[in-house]
Amino acid sequence: MFVIRYRKFFVLFALALIVGSIAIISFFGLRLGIDFAGGSLTEVVYNTTLPDKSFLESEITNLDIGNFTVRESQDEVGRDGFLVRTRSLTESERETLTAAAVSIGEGGEVTRFTSIGPVIGQELRDKSVWAITGVALIIVLYVAFAFAGIGKPVSSWVYGGITILILIHDVLLPAAIISILGVVAGVEIDVLFVMAILAVLGYSVNDTIVVFDRVRENLIQNRTEKKIKTNVAGVVNEEIEYTLTKPFEEIVGSAVTQTIARSINTSLTTLVTLTALYFIGGSVTQTFALVLIVGVLAGTYSSIAMASPLLITYAKWQAGREVKK
Amino acid sequence: MTNKSQTTSLATDNFLRIFKAVAILGAITWLGFFVYGNATNPDSNSPFKLGLDLAGGAQLVYEADISKIDPVEIPALMNVLRDVIEQRINIFGVSEPVVYLQSSSFVSDERSERLVVELPGVTDVAQAVAEIGRTPLLEFKLLDRQVAAAQEQVLALQASATGTGALLSNVQIDGELVDDMNPYTDTGLTGRYLESAQLEFAGNQGGQLSNEPVVSITFDSEGAELFTQITRNNVGEQLAIFLDGELLSAPRINEAISGGTAIISGGFDPKEARLLAQNLSFGALPVPIELLSTQTVGATLGQEVLDKGMEAAVFGFGLVLLFMIFWYRLPGVVATIALLSYVAIILALFQFIPVVLTAAGLAGFVLSLGMAVDANVLVFERMKEEIRSGKGSRVAAVEGFNRAWGAIRDGNITSLLSAIILFWFGTSMVKGFALVFGIGILISMFSALFISRSLLEALPDVKKEDSPFWSFLFGSGLLK
Numbered sequence: 001m002f003v004i005r006y007r008k009f010f011v012l013f014a015l016a017l018i019v020g021s022i023a024i025i026s027f028f029g030l031r032l033g034i035d036f037a038g039g040s041l042t043e044v045v046y047n048t049t050l051p052d053k054s055f056l057e058s059e060i061t062n063l064d065i066g067n068f069t070v071r072e073s074q075d076e077v078g079r080d081g082f083l084v085r086t087r088s089l090t091e092s093e094r095e096t097l098t099a100a101a102v103s104i105g106e107g108g109e110v111t112r113f114t115s116i117g118p119v120i121g122q123e124l125r126d127k128s129v130w131a132i133t134g135v136a137l138i139i140v141l142y143v144a145f146a147f148a149g150i151g152k153p154v155s156s157w158v159y160g161g162i163t164i165l166i167l168i169h170d171v172l173l174p175a176a177i178i179s180i181l182g183v184v185a186g187v188e189i190d191v192l193f194v195m196a197i198l199a200v201l202g203y204s205v206n207d208t209i210v211v212f213d214r215v216r217e218n219l220i221q222n223r224t225e226k227k228i229k230t231n232v233a234g235v236v237n238e239e240i241e242y243t244l245t246k247p248f249e250e251i252v253g254s255a256v257t258q259t260i261a262r263s264i265n266t267s268l269t270t271l272v273t274l275t276a277l278y279f280i281g282g283s284v285t286q287t288f289a290l291v292l293i294v295g296v297l298a299g300t301y302s303s304i305a306m307a308s309p310l311l312i313t314y315a316k317w318q319a320g321r322e323v324k325k
Numbered sequence: 326m327t328n329k330s331q332t333t334s335l336a337t338d339n340f341l342r343i344f345k346a347v348a349i350l351g352a353i354t355w356l357g358f359f360v361y362g363n364a365t366n367p368d369s370n371s372p373f374k375l376g377l378d379l380a381g382g383a384q385l386v387y388e389a390d391i392s393k394i395d396p397v398e399i400p401a402l403m404n405v406l407r408d409v410i411e412q413r414i415n416i417f418g419v420s421e422p423v424v425y426l427q428s429s430s431f432v433s434d435e436r437s438e439r440l441v442v443e444l445p446g447v448t449d450v451a452q453a454v455a456e457i458g459r460t461p462l463l464e465f466k467l468l469d470r471q472v473a474a475a476q477e478q479v480l481a482l483q484a485s486a487t488g489t490g491a492l493l494s495n496v497q498i499d500g501e502l503v504d505d506m507n508p509y510t511d512t513g514l515t516g517r518y519l520e521s522a523q524l525e526f527a528g529n530q531g532g533q534l535s536n537e538p539v540v541s542i543t544f545d546s547e548g549a550e551l552f553t554q555i556t557r558n559n560v561g562e563q564l565a566i567f568l569d570g571e572l573l574s575a576p577r578i579n580e581a582i583s584g585g586t587a588i589i590s591g592g593f594d595p596k597e598a599r600l601l602a603q604n605l606s607f608g609a610l611p612v613p614i615e616l617l618s619t620q621t622v623g624a625t626l627g628q629e630v631l632d633k634g635m636e637a638a639v640f641g642f643g644l645v646l647l648f649m650i651f652w653y654r655l656p657g658v659v660a661t662i663a664l665l666s667y668v669a670i671i672l673a674l675f676q677f678i679p680v681v682l683t684a685a686g687l688a689g690f691v692l693s694l695g696m697a698v699d700a701n702v703l704v705f706e707r708m709k710e711e712i713r714s715g716k717g718s719r720v721a722a723v724e725g726f727n728r729a730w731g732a733i734r735d736g737n738i739t740s741l742l743s744a745i746i747l748f749w750f751g752t753s754m755v756k757g758f759a760l761v762f763g764i765g766i767l768i769s770m771f772s773a774l775f776i777s778r779s780l781l782e783a784l785p786d787v788k789k790e791d792s793p794f795w796s797f798l799f800g801s802g803l804l805k
Contacts, residue, residue: 044720066357073484075626075629075631076626076629076633077626077629082736085724088618090616091450091451091454091616091619094450094451094619095451096389099655100469105735109623110621110623111622111623111626112622112623112626113618113620113621113624115618115619115620116616116617116618117340117388117617119388119437119617120386120617120618127755131746131747131755133749134746135742135743135746138492138739138742138743138746139739139742141742142735142738142739142742143735143739146602146735146738148688179467190682191685191755192685192688194755195685195689195747195755195758198747199689199692200741200744201743202739202740202744202762203696205736205739205740205743206696206736206737206739206740207701209732209735210703210732210736211734211737213731213735214732216731217728217731228574237686239348242485244664247408258706258710259706260707262699262702262703262706265652265698265702265706266698268646268648269645269649269695269696269698269702270692270695270696272641272644272645272648272695273637273640273641273642273645273691273692273694273695274691274695275641275689276638276640276641276686276691277634277637277638277641277692279637280632280633280636280637280641281637281638281687281688281691282629282630282633282634283637284378284630284684285634285684287684287690288685288688289688290694318607324363
């Protein structure tokens with residue numbers, strides 16, 4: 001299997017992607033939307049040509065409601081308008097802002113208004129972190145549990161650990177893309193982004209588990225049992241020792257070959273629906289679809305080119321250490 | 326076993342397999358029509374429930390200030406709060422408003438109690454916000470009996486003499502139109518002077534046995550003084566009691582009342598009386614509330630998001646089905662049927678649980694359409710291996726299911742655990758997504774493990790070398 005043969009290249013490439021993503025995210029950061037930072041977002045659209053942005057800006061400056069940003073946008077029907085982001089507004093401030101925004105152009109209409117107090121913003125941030133951590137934790141525990149008894153040459157915790165490393169890879173890539181888009185196009189992260197990330201987590205684990213499951217099955221098929229009886233102080237202990245009939249590398253390699261068609265086909269069908277969602281679906285869920293598209297691509301790559309190579313790399317390293325002892 | 330009985334049992338077995346497959350197809354078709362009927366019939370009992378971001382409307386989130394309240398009382402008070410707000414919203418005349426409480430999850434450090442008000446179809450929230458924040462107004466007014474009697478007479482005359490009503494609309498007293506006169510004069514005594522209010526049952530009064538629920542109110546010292554003064558100066562008059570501008574009762578003042586207590590009766594039932602007592606004794610609301618967040622979505626916008634989401638779902642799903650048929654051929658057709666049943670079952674559950682559909686939920690659903698094929702793909706790939714090794718298609722199908730089960734189980738359990746965690750931690754929006762996600766996992770497993778399996782096992786059992794045509798149908802990919 002080529003991914004096994006050239007595993008160093010594939011693993012290094014994945015690690016480079018991880019490091020690159022971390023660099024991008026820590027350098028550019030993620031733009032927090034009002035869901036997390038608190039504040040108000042007003043979408044105003046006009047029937048006719050879009051009024052000059054500076055009109056709106058000067059109108060809002062007159063209202064004296066603190067810092068604000070105005071971005072050009074398009075609503076779902078295709079009307080041109082603006083997105084105004086301000087601090088969290090009171091009811092009367094909302095009314096004056098609405099009046100000002102509507103007044104500058106013909107057929108002005110506020111199509112969307114969201115105001116989130118700082119309390120809720122903080123809370124959503126906390127909850128998102130908790131949810132992501134919780135899901136990741138449960139996954140590693142389950143994988144370690146489900147693969148318990150897989151025994152030699154690699155312990156089930158290693159399978160869990162690799163799953164987590166892959167998760168990190170699959171989540172960092174879309175996050176880095178969003179980080180870049182934040183700088184380039186002002187894309188912000190919101191609750192939907194967190195949901196997309198969580199969905200990527202689920203997808204990624206599923207993908208990795210399918211490969212590991214096949215590794216497990218092949219290990220069981222390609223081993224011989226030897227029962228060893230020991231007599232310690234009159235108590236007979238029976239232990240079973242397994243010996244692999246093929247090199248571990250080969251067993252894992254055939255698992256990748258056997259699952260690669262499934263990995264590609266499932267990711268294809270998932271990508272098809274996501275692409276439809278991205279291009280046809282509403283603009284509300286566009287970022288969601290994008291995060292998932294990148295995440296599914298990353299997940300497919302990592303389950304094929306990272307999971308098994310890492311397993312073998314670890315097994316070799318472990319063997320080398322045992323020899324040294 | 327003789328050869329004959331073997332063939333009979335084989336024939337029965339085949340019949341049973343086909344019967345099961347046909348029964349499943351029938352049930353799914355019926356469910357599909359049923360869901361479609363529910364969705365398109367406007368009078369249906371269980372249509373799809375759309376969230377505010379799809380239906381358009383406003384959502385207001387209030388935080389209740391519970392810092393000064395005994396924790397034991399909080400649940401009861403929050404329920405009262407909800408009832409009061411619900412009543413005020415109902416006055417406002419929104420169709421199907423939703424008011425619900427939200428307690429902080431155990432994740433947050435501080436305990437918080439929230440009230441969420443959802444107003445479908447309302448995008449101008451100014452009026453709603455004012456209505457919710459309103460203080461119930463209790464007023465005491467003196468009734469000018471002369472004016473009231475005059476108005477009554479005019480009304481009576483108008484009623485008895487229809488046709489001449491035009492003449493009667495000009496009745497005047499001291500140069501003022503009777504119709505325009507207000508028989509009630511403000512006394513300055515309002516709910517502001519209240520100290521407490523409680524529910525009582527009017528006992529044995531005036532020789533009559535009655536158990537009418539009434540609200541007994543106690544004024545503070547200033548209010549008590551005012552009340553004594555008003556009653557002393559107006560013995561024999563009627564003192565009208567208004568709540569929110571609506572006349573409750575107008576008892577006659579028999580004597581000066583000192584001590585600062587009064588009874589409000591107005592034909593309440595016990596529940597109303599208790600609510601009024603609670604409303605009054607806590608001033609405005611049982612718990613002070615503060616507006617935390619507002620969200621409004623225009624109705625056309627929501628509809629557009631919904632339409633586009635549906636379009637994406639249909640288009641994406643169609644492509645997935647085409648791919649499955651193209652790549653997996655006959656088993657692909659089986660997968661297509663299984664996926665169609667997946668959609669029918671999911672939509673039926675959305676209607677009956679009911680699951681409130683939001684933009685996020687819709688996106689989750691579209692995603693699940695792509696992922697739901699996974700179990701089928703896993704099985705078909707295993708089947709392919711078995712057929713290659715020379716097994717008949719039916720044995721291969723059974724083996725495929727058995728061997729793919731481990732991967733399907735482990736993959737789905739982790740996803741299900743994630744969904745549970747999401748549901749547990751999540752805010753209402755995340756909860757909706759988690760629910761859609763979790764249901765999707767369970768149903769996709771069902772559709773693959775039960776429906777696909779039953780259908781595949783009903784197909785004829787063929788071996789690779791038997792018939793090139795059948796072996797083509799069971800093949801996959803670009804191979805012959």
